[in-house]
Amino acid sequence: MGLISFLKNKFSKKDDKSSKYDEGMKKSRAAFASKLDNLAKRYSEVNQDYFEELEQILIEADVGVSLTLELVESLLDKSEKEGIKEPSKINEELVDLMFVSYVENGSNIVNDISFSNEGPTVLLVVGVNGVGKTTTIAKLAYRYQKRGKKVMLVAGDTFRAGATEQLQIWAERLSCPIVVGKENGDPASVAYDGMKYAKENNIDLVIVDTAGRLQNKANLMAELSKIKRVISREIEGAPHETFLIIDATTGQNGVSQASAFKDVTDLTGIVITKMDGTSKGGIILSIRDELGVPVRFIGLGEKMDDLEEFDLDKYLHGLLIGE
Amino acid sequence: MAFESLTERFQSIFKKMRGQSTLTEKNMDEALKEIRVALLESDVNFKVVKSFTQDVKEKALGQNVYTAVSPSEMLIKICHDEISGLLGSDNEGIVFQKHGLTTVLLVGLQGTGKTTSAGKLALLCKKKFNKKVMLAGLDVYRPAAIDQLGQIAKQIDVPFFEMGTDVNPVEVAKKAQEKAIQEGKDLLILDTAGRLSIDEALMDELKNIIKETSPDEVLLLVDAMSGQDAVNVANTFNAALRLTGIIMSKLDGDAKGGSALSIKYLTGLPIKYAGVGEKIDDLDVFYPDRMADRILGMGDIVSLVEKAKEQIDEKEAEKEAKKMMEGEFTLEDLLKQMKMVQKIGSLGAIAKMMPGMPSLTDEQRIRAEKEMKLFEAVINSMTPYERRHPEILKFSQKSRIAKGSGTTNADINRVIRKYDQTKEMMKQMKRYQKSGKMPPGMGGF
Numbered sequence: 122m123g124l125i126s127f128l129k130n131k132f133s134k135k136d137d138k139s140s141k142y143d144e145g146m147k148k149s150r151a152a153f154a155s156k157l158d159n160l161a162k163r164y165s166e167v168n169q170d171y172f173e174e175l176e177q178i179l180i181e182a183d184v185g186v187s188l189t190l191e192l193v194e195s196l197l198d199k200s201e202k203e204g205i206k207e208p209s210k211i212n213e214e215l216v217d218l219m220f221v222s223y224v225e226n227g228s229n230i231v232n233d234i235s236f237s238n239e240g241p242t243v244l245l246v247v248g249v250n251g252v253g254k255t256t257t258i259a260k261l262a263y264r265y266q267k268r269g270k271k272v273m274l275v276a277g278d279t280f281r282a283g284a285t286e287q288l289q290i291w292a293e294r295l296s297c298p299i300v301v302g303k304e305n306g307d308p309a310s311v312a313y314d315g316m317k318y319a320k321e322n323n324i325d326l327v328i329v330d331t332a333g334r335l336q337n338k339a340n341l342m343a344e345l346s347k348i349k350r351v352i353s354r355e356i357e358g359a360p361h362e363t364f365l366i367i368d369a370t371t372g373q374n375g376v377s378q379a380s381a382f383k384d385v386t387d388l389t390g391i392v393i394t395k396m397d398g399t400s401k402g403g404i405i406l407s408i409r410d411e412l413g414v415p416v417r418f419i420g421l422g423e424k425m426d427d428l429e430e431f432d433l434d435k436y437l438h439g440l441l442i443g444e
Numbered sequence: 445m446a447f448e449s450l451t452e453r454f455q456s457i458f459k460k461m462r463g464q465s466t467l468t469e470k471n472m473d474e475a476l477k478e479i480r481v482a483l484l485e486s487d488v489n490f491k492v493v494k495s496f497t498q499d500v501k502e503k504a505l506g507q508n509v510y511t512a513v514s515p516s517e518m519l520i521k522i523c524h525d526e527i528s529g530l531l532g533s534d535n536e537g538i539v540f541q542k543h544g545l546t547t548v549l550l551v552g553l554q555g556t557g558k559t560t561s562a563g564k565l566a567l568l569c570k571k572k573f574n575k576k577v578m579l580a581g582l583d584v585y586r587p588a589a590i591d592q593l594g595q596i597a598k599q600i601d602v603p604f605f606e607m608g609t610d611v612n613p614v615e616v617a618k619k620a621q622e623k624a625i626q627e628g629k630d631l632l633i634l635d636t637a638g639r640l641s642i643d644e645a646l647m648d649e650l651k652n653i654i655k656e657t658s659p660d661e662v663l664l665l666v667d668a669m670s671g672q673d674a675v676n677v678a679n680t681f682n683a684a685l686r687l688t689g690i691i692m693s694k695l696d697g698d699a700k701g702g703s704a705l706s707i708k709y710l711t712g713l714p715i716k717y718a719g720v721g722e723k724i725d726d727l728d729v730f731y732p733d734r735m736a737d738r739i740l741g742m743g744d745i746v747s748l749v750e751k752a753k754e755q756i757d758e759k760e761a762e763k764e765a766k767k768m769m770e771g772e773f774t775l776e777d778l779l780k781q782m783k784m785v786q787k788i789g790s791l792g793a794i795a796k797m798m799p800g801m802p803s804l805t806d807e808q809r810i811r812a813e814k815e816m817k818l819f820e821a822v823i824n825s826m827t828p829y830e831r832r833h834p835e836i837l838k839f840s841q842k843s844r845i846a847k848g849s850g851t852t853n854a855d856i857n858r859v860i861r862k863y864d865q866t867k868e869m870m871k872q873m874k875r876y877q878k879s880g881k882m883p884p885g886m887g888g889f
Contacts, residue, residue: 148642152676177490180484180490180672181489181490181672182672183671183672183673185485186481186484186485249669249694249697250555250557250694251554251555251556251557251667251693251694252555253554253555280722281560281592282591282592282593282595282596282599283559283588283589283591283592283593283594283595284588284592286587286588286591286592287586287587287588287589287591287592289588290587290588291587335694335696335697335698336697336698337696337697337698338696338722368555368667368669370553370667370670370671370673370674370677371667371669371670371671372487372669372670372671372672372674372699372702372703373484373485373486373487373671373700374487374668374669374697374698374699374700375669375671377698377699378669395553395554395555395640397640398553398640398642398673398677399640399642399673399676399677400671400673401673403671404671
């Protein structure tokens with residue numbers, strides 16, 4: 122059974138969760154799935170031109186050149202060897218391949234944050250400027266508060282004007298404790314204060330915000346590893362999770378971001394934000410392909426509960442099929 | 445993603461066809477494929493890449509290759525010129541009203557850097573053009589966005605207008621404009637909330653702001669890291685708001701910023717400014733040339749060759765080279781050699797032009813340039829005899845030179861050590877030359 126029919130079967134009954142994906146990814150789908158459909162309709166049989174157009178659709182979804190060429194080549198191969206000429210069959214094969222390339226490059230991952238048995242669990246949140254770190258932190262805090270966890274925030278972005286205030290406003294709305302530092306102070310010392318507070322107040326989940334930094338700035342990346350060191354000195358095994366936030370509109374630079382942050386912080390996951398725009402987030406596939414870091418959560422809208430665990434089936438359903 | 449430089453890929457392709465004097469369809473095809481991949485990896489839009497490579501092919505076909513450059517360099521130059529041509533030279537920044545207030549509206553997706561750029565732009569206009577600037581915060585949605593702009597305004601000492609968050613942004617814009625006119629300001633910068641281009645309610649709000657304030661410029665912020673969708677975003681914003689230009693943000697990252705080319709190519713909108721760093725004065729006018737280098741992922745070899753040719757008297761250079769080879773190398777020669785390099789441009793500029801050298805950090809560059817100045821000061825403070833025979837220098841002489849050049853004895857020793865090293869290298873080169881091999885790692889500084 123091809124993946125498309127599998128997905129159609131799996132979500133044939135109106136599933137609450139998948140409809141959130143379907144809704145959030147409406148715009149992405151309009152651009153991706155309908156393009157694939159149109160392509161299949163215009164050709165009675167696949168040929169050179171067909172594969173070229175397929176290549177275009179994938180690249181325009183930010184899947185990345187090398188992965189795209191790889192995908193298209195294996196399709197060509199398969200088409201020749203097995204004599205598959207039907208466009209819709211080829212498209213199904215493509216989706217299967219995308220799925221395989223995602224799953225093969227990373228082991229099975231539990232998306233949800235796994236809490237440590239004893240003491241606070243620490244989540245460090247990193248990323249380049251403007252990807253939506255603070256908003257994502259608020260959404261994550263909300264998610265675990267709803268499950269009865271005691272959540273607190275640490276305002277580690279002492280650099281950007283207004284960053285601490287932004288997080289404070291969220292903390293107020295969520296009525297959860299927050300530890301802040303001085304403007305332009307050392308973020309590592311804020312992290313230290315945060316860890317201390319968490320231990321003394323029986324906090325379950327500490328989420329540490331950090332300043333946005335471009336991954337090629339060596340001094341800022343060094344600062345990040347210092348924050349990490351301070352955290353692990355204060356709480357054993359911490360940070361238990363380090364999430365890199367990536368904007369869905371990011372192009373091929375997303376891979377460079379993931380690899381640079383992976384080098385200094387041992388990323389345990391990626392959160393893709395702003396998937397509710399027209400971008401297709403093809404960078405998800407590229408990153409998994411090249412680095413093996415899994416996407417754990419996905420931001421599908423502006424509301425507090427618009428953060429979902431990443432589920433490849435739902436993502437593909439949202440991207441390809443919809444309601 | 446460490447992809448090898450375009451130059452390296454080209455070299456291997458063109459190695460096979462040395463001696464060919466024209467670019468033909470056949471010998472170009474493979475190279476064009478590489479250009480295509482390079483452009484796509486730089487996030488240049490697929491459609492743009494397609495028509496671009498076709499254009500380049502047509503332009504290059506049958507062109508005679510000058511003896512001085514290889515076909516690959518020729519092709520690179522054609523690409524480079526095409527890209528910088530496309531990016532445009534009509535770079536005039538904000539067009540100010542001759543009299544009265546100029547209003548600039550900043551729009552864009554979330555997280556592209558509107559608020560930061562608003563502050564940077566305000567400072568640039570204040571400092572460079574002596575404008576009386578006012579900033580206004582219209583982002584009533586994102587928590588603390590107005591605080592952020594207020595803090596920046598304070599930092600750069602520019603008046604700031606806000607009406608809190610419990611108000612319609614259109615109203616804020618109107619009031620801000622009234623106030624700016626009243627106070628005789630030259631420039632009002634309106635910072636708006638980030639929005640998805642598909643969010644109709646928020647787009648309508650922007651339309652209303654434009655209707656009420658008729659801004660002179662509507663500038664779209666584009667993140668240098670954005671991918672293939674950037675063009676769609678720009679198109680939607682442009683269709684709804686009639687943009688007057690683009691500001692590229694986060695160009696100090698390692699993103700190639702191919703979206704700049706795509707947007708310019710498909711919308712015709714000029715790119716007016718570029719954000720090049722974290723500090724508040726890190727906004728610069730946009731340089732199409734540099735962008736072209738960046739997108740191609742390589743320095744501009746050809747322009748280095750051109751520039752070098754213009755500036756250095758070839759005969760003198762030849763004489764120098766001969767002298768060096770013969771081992772009669774004095775401190776004066778070292779200085780001459782350094783000055784020659786300086787003539788071509790600052791060390792930083794050269795490093796930028798040389799492929800394979802982008803790893804030089806600003807810090808290293810500044811240090812190297814400082815070092816050059818120090819060398820010059822030291823050598824200039826010596827007598828002509830000392831310059832030719834540095835080995836005779838005693839402590840007292842060194843102290844004199846140090847005093848005269850504002851340096852220390854240790855600096856003098858460093859200069860002499862450098863001289864010795866360079867001289868030794870020359871000797872080695874001579875030996876290698878005789879044996880027909882090149883020494884590894886040539887190049888003194």
